[in-house]
Amino acid sequence: MLAVNMADVISVIKSIAPHLVAIVTLFVAALVVMFITRKEKSARKNLTITASWLVFGLGTLLSINLMINGPLKTMITLATGRGVITEQSLNEAKSLGEEISSEGIVLLKNDSTLPLQKGSKINLFGWSSTNPLYGGTGSGGLNDSFPTVSLIEGLQNAGFEVNEELVKFYTDFRQTRPTVGMWGQDWTIPEPSIEQYNEANIFDNARNYSDKAVVVIARSGGEGADLPRSLDPGVEDTFVDGGTFGSKGIRYSDQKDDLDVDKSYLELSNRETAMLxxxxKKFKNIVVIINASNPMELGFVNEYENITSVIWCPGAGQTGFNALGKILDGEVNPSGKTSDIFVYDLKTTPSYNNFGDFRYTNMDEFAVEDRGVSHNPSFINYAEGIYVGYRFYETAAKEGAINYAGYVQYPFGYGLSYTNFTKEMGEIVANNGKISIDVLVTNTGNVAGKDVVQLYFNPPYTNGGIEKASTNLVGFAKTKLLQPGESETVKITFAVEDMASFDEKIKKAYVLEKGVYEISLQEDSHNILDTRTFPLEDDIVYGDTNKRSSDDAVATSKLDDMRGDFTVLSRKDKFANLEEATKAPTNFVLPADKKAEFLNNSNYDGKKFDIESDKMPKTNANNKIKLADLRELDYDDEAWESLLDNLSFDDMSKLVALGGYQTTTIGKIGKVQTVDCDGPSSINNNFTKKGSIGLPATIMLANTFNTDLAHSFGDSIGKMANEMEVSGWYAPAMNTHRSAFAGRNFEYFSEDPLLAGKLASEAVKGAEDHGVYAYIKHFALNDQETNRNYQLMTWADEQTVREIYLRPFEICVKEGKAKAVMSSFNHYGITPAAASNEVLNKILRDEWGFRGMVLTDYFGAGGYGYMNADRYIRNGNDFCLTAIDTGYNYVKDKSATAVIALRKASHNILYTTVNSRAYAPENLNLGMMGWQIAAIVIDIICIAAAVLLALKAWKNYATRKDTDNE
Incomplete structure (x- = not known):
C-alpha cells in the first residue's frame, strides 16, 4: 500500500476546484461592485457594497460547507478520528511482543558458548548494534508514538554490561539508518572502515574490556522495493554528495570500498568482512546475531573458527529485544524454528533468474508514466513451479539432482535449544477422512524449554506425472513449556484430502493418487525421526460430484490463461530440465493474441461488456428497513434485497469509490462510517498518526510455529483497534517468500503455505473476537515489489498457483472465516488481480465459500493506468482503497449490468461492516464527530453575524436615505 503522494494532493485540489472557483468568483464580483460604485455618494452605495461582501461571505461559507461535507468529508473525519488505547491494552501488547520474540528468535548454531553468564560484560560489534531493525518500512512500519526497546537496552535489561566506548564509536560514525522503501532507496550498509577501527584502537580496547564479543549484522527491507542482488550501482554511476547513485537514482553506498558487483545485499559487505x-583474531567464542527478516547467506559463520554461536533475530517490534537479552543469558530457552530455508548461495534458488525487472518491448502504447518516467507493462515467470524453498532442495536431493549438504545450511523448520528433546511417533488413526497422529515429546535435558512437532508427507510420484514435492509440511504444533524430564502428548490432525495434488493436465481437478503416502515425524524439513505409511488402493479424484469436503463447489481448472509460454521446472527424469527451466527469460514480447486482449484504462470500455438481457435493479425505494436490522442475518437472507432496493446509483457509486481507510456513510439506511487502518504488526492510522504498540515482524511470529501466539497476536491487534474505534485491519499479509530478496518478506509469513495459512487464520480469528474484520492480503501472487504497479503480468501454471500461492488464503478463508480481502497490484496473466472473475468469484467465493468484501490495494491517482472501478466490480472486487477521486474509482456507467455489479459490491461491503464492531449496540450511538459539531457552531455564528451586519447596513441605509430626502 502507498502513502498519500503529490498526485493524490493534485487529485484533492481537482475535487474541490469548483468550490474554490466559486469563492474566487464571488470575491472578484465584490471587488467589481466596489469599483463600479466607487464614485457614488448615495445611501445605496454602502448598502450595495455591504450586500456584495455579505454574498461573498455567505457564498464562501456555503462553498466551505460543501467541500467539508463533500469531497473532503472522508479525509477530515479520518484525520480527526477518536478513540484511545487503554494502558492495560498497551501493556499487554508490550508483554506479548516480548513473548512472541522469545519464541520466534532462532538459535542457528551453538558450540556451548550460549547462554552467557548473567551480568557479563559484552563488546557489541557492528554498527547495527546501535541501530537495529524493529520491523520493515511502508505500511509495515512501526508507529513512532511509543518508545522502542533497543538491542542494547534489551541486553542491559537482562543484566549485561555493554562496552560504552564501542557504542559511542558507532553512534559517532552514524546515527541514522539508510531508508529503503517506497520513496527512496539507500542500500548503504553502514559500517566503519577498518582504518577507522584501527585509528581508534577499538579491537585492543574492547579485548581489554571483556573477552566476550557479540557481532550484530542487520539487513533492512520494506514496501516498494526489493533487495539488490548486486552491490554494484551500474555503469552510469556518478558520485553525488558522497554517495554512489545508480542509473535509476538509487543510492547504493557512501562507502566506496563496499561497492562490489560480486556481492548481493544479503551477503557480508567488504567492511563487515574486514571487521569480522x-x-x-582477538576473540574466541564469538556470538553472531543476524537481525534481518530476509535469510542471508551465512556460510561465513562456518569459515571463522571463533564464531561459535549464531542467532537469527528478525524485526523484534517495540519490546522484543528484551527477549534477546533473556535468551543470551539463558533466562529464556530459544524455541524458534526457521520459517524459511537458509542456503549457502542464493543464486542457486530456482526462482533467482526469474525475479526482478522484466519489461515487454512490444507494449509501448500501454506504458504508464510515474514521476516523469515511462514504464512499459512488465512480467514475471514462476518457472520454478511448485518447487519453492525447501520443496525444491529436499526433492532435488532425493532425486540425486543436487548434493544437499553443499546447498543447504539450515533447513526449513530448523532451530536449536539449550535442552534436548525426544519425540515418539504414534500410529496413524484414520477416521472420517482425517488422519490423527499422537507424538510424545519429552524434555531429556537439564533446563525447561518448548519444542515444535513437525509432520511432513511424501506422496507417491510417477515419473512424468503430476508434479509432487517429496517433502511437504502437513501439520505442526508447539509444546507447552516442559520442565526437565516432563513429557507431553501432542496430537496433530489433518484431512486426507490435504495431500491431494492439482492435476491441471488431465483430470483438471485435485487428485489423490493411489500408492503409499509416507507421513514422517521430522526435526525439520530434512531430518526424519520416524515414518508411518498410509496406503491408498485407488485414485480419488475430487471432481464432478465428489468435491473436497472443505469446498463449497468443485475445484476445477480456471486459470489456463495464466500459464504463460516458458518451461516449468519438473521432477521428471530427476529434474532433467533444471538448467533450462531456471534460466533467465529471453523472450520479452507478449504474444500477439494476448496483446490483442490486453486492457488498461487507455482502451477499456465497460459498455462493451454490458449484457443486453440484464434487467435494471430497483433503486431509491422507500423501504423502512435499516442496515442495523440485518446484523447477524445470513448473507442470502431476503431482507437484503429490501435494503439494497433503497440505495441510489450515487449511494452505491460512492460506497465503491471511497474505500480508503474506511467504508463511507449512507444516511438513508443508517450506514455509519467504519475506519480501517494499516499495519501488519500494529494499528496505524495514516490520517491521525495515532497507532498502537508495534508487535514483532510477521516472520518472527512465523518462526514461533505457535498457533496460540498467533491468536493472541490477532486478539491484541483487535483489542487495540476496537479501543481506537477502528473496525478494519489491513492484515495479515501472507504472500509467499518466493525469493529471499523480496522487499516485504518481513510482513509475510513464510515460504510454506500451510504455516502461513494456519498462523494467519488464528490472527484473523483473534481480531474477529473484537469485531474487527481483517483484510487478508495481498490476494494474490504479490511476491515481489519490483514493478508491482506497473502492470506486472504474473505467469504461472494452475497447480503452482493453487498449491503454493493461493493456499494460505484458502486456509484463512475456510478456517479463519476471513470476511475481508485486499487484492493485489499485479496481474494474473494479462488480467489485473482485482479484475479476475476466475479468482475473485469462481475460486474465492464459489469454491471456498467466502462471504465478505474485497478491497483493492492502494488506488493511486489515475489508477496507475489500469485500476478501474467499473472493470473491478464486474469481476468480484468490491471497492477502492482511496479517500479521494482519483479518476477511475467512481463508476459512471448506469447500464443494468453496471448497476447489478454495484448492487452486489454494496451487498458485500454492507454485509461485512454490519457484522463488525461498528454495529455492536454499544458503538452505534457515538454521535457526530467533534469537527462536525464545531462546523455547525461556526456556521451558526457566521450566519448570525451576517444577519446582524445586514440589519445594521439596512438601518444605516434607511437613516441616510431619510436624511438625503430632507
Missing amino acids: DAVN
Whole structure:
C-alpha cells in the first residue's frame, strides 16, 4: 500500500476546484461592485457594497460547507478520528511482543558458548548494534508514538554490561539508518572502515574490556522495493554528495570500498568482512546475531573458527529485544524454528533468474508514466513451479539432482535449544477422512524449554506425472513449556484430502493418487525421526460430484490463461530440465493474441461488456428497513434485497469509490462510517498518526510455529483497534517468500503455505473476537515489489498457483472465516488481480465459500493506468482503497449490468461492516464527530453575524436615505 503522494494532493485540489472557483468568483464580483460604485455618494452605495461582501461571505461559507461535507468529508473525519488505547491494552501488547520474540528468535548454531553468564560484560560489534531493525518500512512500519526497546537496552535489561566506548564509536560514525522503501532507496550498509577501527584502537580496547564479543549484522527491507542482488550501482554511476547513485537514482553506498558487483545485499559487505576478520583474531567464542527478516547467506559463520554461536533475530517490534537479552543469558530457552530455508548461495534458488525487472518491448502504447518516467507493462515467470524453498532442495536431493549438504545450511523448520528433546511417533488413526497422529515429546535435558512437532508427507510420484514435492509440511504444533524430564502428548490432525495434488493436465481437478503416502515425524524439513505409511488402493479424484469436503463447489481448472509460454521446472527424469527451466527469460514480447486482449484504462470500455438481457435493479425505494436490522442475518437472507432496493446509483457509486481507510456513510439506511487502518504488526492510522504498540515482524511470529501466539497476536491487534474505534485491519499479509530478496518478506509469513495459512487464520480469528474484520492480503501472487504497479503480468501454471500461492488464503478463508480481502497490484496473466472473475468469484467465493468484501490495494491517482472501478466490480472486487477521486474509482456507467455489479459490491461491503464492531449496540450511538459539531457552531455564528451586519447596513441605509430626502 502507498502513502498519500503529490498526485493524490493534485487529485484533492481537482475535487474541490469548483468550490474554490466559486469563492474566487464571488470575491472578484465584490471587488467589481466596489469599483463600479466607487464614485457614488448615495445611501445605496454602502448598502450595495455591504450586500456584495455579505454574498461573498455567505457564498464562501456555503462553498466551505460543501467541500467539508463533500469531497473532503472522508479525509477530515479520518484525520480527526477518536478513540484511545487503554494502558492495560498497551501493556499487554508490550508483554506479548516480548513473548512472541522469545519464541520466534532462532538459535542457528551453538558450540556451548550460549547462554552467557548473567551480568557479563559484552563488546557489541557492528554498527547495527546501535541501530537495529524493529520491523520493515511502508505500511509495515512501526508507529513512532511509543518508545522502542533497543538491542542494547534489551541486553542491559537482562543484566549485561555493554562496552560504552564501542557504542559511542558507532553512534559517532552514524546515527541514522539508510531508508529503503517506497520513496527512496539507500542500500548503504553502514559500517566503519577498518582504518577507522584501527585509528581508534577499538579491537585492543574492547579485548581489554571483556573477552566476550557479540557481532550484530542487520539487513533492512520494506514496501516498494526489493533487495539488490548486486552491490554494484551500474555503469552510469556518478558520485553525488558522497554517495554512489545508480542509473535509476538509487543510492547504493557512501562507502566506496563496499561497492562490489560480486556481492548481493544479503551477503557480508567488504567492511563487515574486514571487521569480522579483526574480531576473529582477538576473540574466541564469538556470538553472531543476524537481525534481518530476509535469510542471508551465512556460510561465513562456518569459515571463522571463533564464531561459535549464531542467532537469527528478525524485526523484534517495540519490546522484543528484551527477549534477546533473556535468551543470551539463558533466562529464556530459544524455541524458534526457521520459517524459511537458509542456503549457502542464493543464486542457486530456482526462482533467482526469474525475479526482478522484466519489461515487454512490444507494449509501448500501454506504458504508464510515474514521476516523469515511462514504464512499459512488465512480467514475471514462476518457472520454478511448485518447487519453492525447501520443496525444491529436499526433492532435488532425493532425486540425486543436487548434493544437499553443499546447498543447504539450515533447513526449513530448523532451530536449536539449550535442552534436548525426544519425540515418539504414534500410529496413524484414520477416521472420517482425517488422519490423527499422537507424538510424545519429552524434555531429556537439564533446563525447561518448548519444542515444535513437525509432520511432513511424501506422496507417491510417477515419473512424468503430476508434479509432487517429496517433502511437504502437513501439520505442526508447539509444546507447552516442559520442565526437565516432563513429557507431553501432542496430537496433530489433518484431512486426507490435504495431500491431494492439482492435476491441471488431465483430470483438471485435485487428485489423490493411489500408492503409499509416507507421513514422517521430522526435526525439520530434512531430518526424519520416524515414518508411518498410509496406503491408498485407488485414485480419488475430487471432481464432478465428489468435491473436497472443505469446498463449497468443485475445484476445477480456471486459470489456463495464466500459464504463460516458458518451461516449468519438473521432477521428471530427476529434474532433467533444471538448467533450462531456471534460466533467465529471453523472450520479452507478449504474444500477439494476448496483446490483442490486453486492457488498461487507455482502451477499456465497460459498455462493451454490458449484457443486453440484464434487467435494471430497483433503486431509491422507500423501504423502512435499516442496515442495523440485518446484523447477524445470513448473507442470502431476503431482507437484503429490501435494503439494497433503497440505495441510489450515487449511494452505491460512492460506497465503491471511497474505500480508503474506511467504508463511507449512507444516511438513508443508517450506514455509519467504519475506519480501517494499516499495519501488519500494529494499528496505524495514516490520517491521525495515532497507532498502537508495534508487535514483532510477521516472520518472527512465523518462526514461533505457535498457533496460540498467533491468536493472541490477532486478539491484541483487535483489542487495540476496537479501543481506537477502528473496525478494519489491513492484515495479515501472507504472500509467499518466493525469493529471499523480496522487499516485504518481513510482513509475510513464510515460504510454506500451510504455516502461513494456519498462523494467519488464528490472527484473523483473534481480531474477529473484537469485531474487527481483517483484510487478508495481498490476494494474490504479490511476491515481489519490483514493478508491482506497473502492470506486472504474473505467469504461472494452475497447480503452482493453487498449491503454493493461493493456499494460505484458502486456509484463512475456510478456517479463519476471513470476511475481508485486499487484492493485489499485479496481474494474473494479462488480467489485473482485482479484475479476475476466475479468482475473485469462481475460486474465492464459489469454491471456498467466502462471504465478505474485497478491497483493492492502494488506488493511486489515475489508477496507475489500469485500476478501474467499473472493470473491478464486474469481476468480484468490491471497492477502492482511496479517500479521494482519483479518476477511475467512481463508476459512471448506469447500464443494468453496471448497476447489478454495484448492487452486489454494496451487498458485500454492507454485509461485512454490519457484522463488525461498528454495529455492536454499544458503538452505534457515538454521535457526530467533534469537527462536525464545531462546523455547525461556526456556521451558526457566521450566519448570525451576517444577519446582524445586514440589519445594521439596512438601518444605516434607511437613516441616510431619510436624511438625503430632507
